[in-house]
Amino acid sequence: MVLDKKIIQWTTILFIAFAMYKMVDSLEEIFAGAKYIVSLLAPFMWAFAVAYLLNPAMKLLESRFKLNRIASVAILYSVVVGVIVLFFTIVSPRVINSISEIVLQIPQYLQTTQNWIQTNIISSDWARKYEINDYIQKNLNAIVAQAGDFLNIILNKIVNFAIGFTSTFFSILIGILISVYILADKEGFARNSKRFVYSFAGKARGDSFFELASEIDSVFSKFIVGKFIDSLIIGLICLAGALLLKMPYAFLIALIVGITNMIPYFGPFIGIIPSVIIVLFNDPIKALWLFVFILILQQFDGLILGPKILGDKVGMSPFWIILAIIIGGGIMGVLGMFLAVPTFAVIKNLLERYMDKKLKLRDIEIG
Template sequence: MKDRKWYQYLLFLFAALVLWKFVDNYELVKLTVSSFLSLLSPFFVAFGIAYLLKALVDYFEGKFKVNRIISITTVYLLFFSFIGLIFTFITPIIIDNIGNLISNLPKYIEDTNKWITKYIVENELLEKYGITSNVNTYTNDLFLKIGEYTSLFLNKLADWLISLTSTAFNILIGIIISIYMLKDKEAFGAGAKKLVKALLSERYAKSVLQFFSHLDEVFSKFLVGKLLDSLIIGILCFIGLLILNVPYALLISLIVGITNMIPYFGPFIGMVPAVIITLFSDPIQALWVAIFIFALQQFDGYYLGPKILGDKVGLSPVWIILAIIIGGGTFGVIGMFIAVPIVAVMKTTLEDLVEARLSK
């Protein structure tokens, strides 16, 4: 018993020493951790790919009664075909759209300013009520800021697309590692369970394993469903913008599809750059784009989303909004997405704990 107390004291002293060194050398520790994480980036990529494709591998195994090797081969052939399609046809068009938009930005701002001057500033009816003077005061500053923010956003997007090619080696290594992760996923899971049971007591180990099992179930279904939902919305948006003859239709559809991954706020976040991009070329058309994307979002919210996702997270709108605010404030855009399934599992675990305590 005394030996165990001395062990606990030494462990506490070691933790205090590590914490003190961390605070005393924060920048050095931060640089070291950042370098270490960059070395592990292929494993993070591998885990993300394996987790994303796990459901498809399980589907082919269960549906067609094939072994693991055939299932993985089929899934990766589809995966590589999809990636090849994106880099061959979609990525060059997106980069070209961004380049054209950046180069034409001064002209678009000037044309839009002329349109506002013609139809709003010089409108006699609006001038009669004193509206035009206020519009004329704020128009120049507004479009200057819109131009700056849009140019910054597009440059960041272009840098992000270019950076994908610079990290191709890590992605390639990650893809190779992900194949082995999927092949031996049961062994990895069994090893993780053994480690948890070895480090924790039986009661706590059971609770931790139950929590992560539920988190995996909710998150995987939510991720796959949301990806499929956003892909369909992006395709429908592209078709609708082509019908409306909107310029940069593929770029706008990509933005709408990606932001649609964020629950509740995502569709409205995607609408803003879509309307601004169209506003530069044709203000009237921008109004139609706003109406179309809003109608598309309503279709997704009330019909398509529930059909695909169902009640995967079991959260009320208040809980979802709270999760998005906390996740976005802590981890940015990625946090806005992952916070929802995590909060859903935490809420279920808390409810189970409360029910168990009340039953006692």
């Protein structure tokens, strides 16, 4: 009997070890299969994401204006379609033209910069005096060559992005259509989800699962919706200011500032650098004014607009927010930087609840 148990144990261990070996040996095929499945499910993922983002607006229409579900969904998606049409008829063409113009003018910018360095630095008396003109010329040629290679990389990335965006855009469109049905029957989806979880997990674990899901929903929905509204307002103010200051590429600058503003703390700095560089080669004085304007705009957002819209949605100190952004950015890039804050907020709440429970069981009070 004991021998049979040992045989079963060793057989199980060997089977698990073999399965793990095959998984490690076939990681490339596994990732390829997972990528294929994700691409198939992409429209449904977008559908749930869109429905999740639009749900607060639908609840507002139903509660404040006493509209029924059909009217709320109809109004909501009319606005969504209107925004998409405005974006692709007004904003998108200007942004594409700006990017095309910048890419085409980069060689000219490089040549202008090289000529300026040649005239004002390499040919200067002090450069000859200290015999550094040959050194500067040598490094300048190397920098120009690297800049040319960098330009080719950028062009390839733009082409690849355009190709990838086309397929993603169709997935988003299909997702928006599917999200209509999700929102229209959200109670049915919620009821079926509860039936599924409770049937497999039981009452106690099911309650714990939905309690956790409710907390995640509370943190994520408030943060994401609040940050989106905040960044949209900042982007529109930036567009108005850039147009008033007669900045070149105003729509592109506003889009960069608005999108990067979604990232807490680091977003404003990420957005201000490319925006100023874009204008710098065109007009250095305007670039300085743009720098000052965006700096003032970000201070307004950080001190007035942001706290007004977001409040203390995540309940985390700046130290933990910065740590979360760095870790999230290292793992998932820009998307990770954005999602890191609400994710860490949920983890922090769970840890605090666990520690409070343990301290209470051990009758320990910490002031």
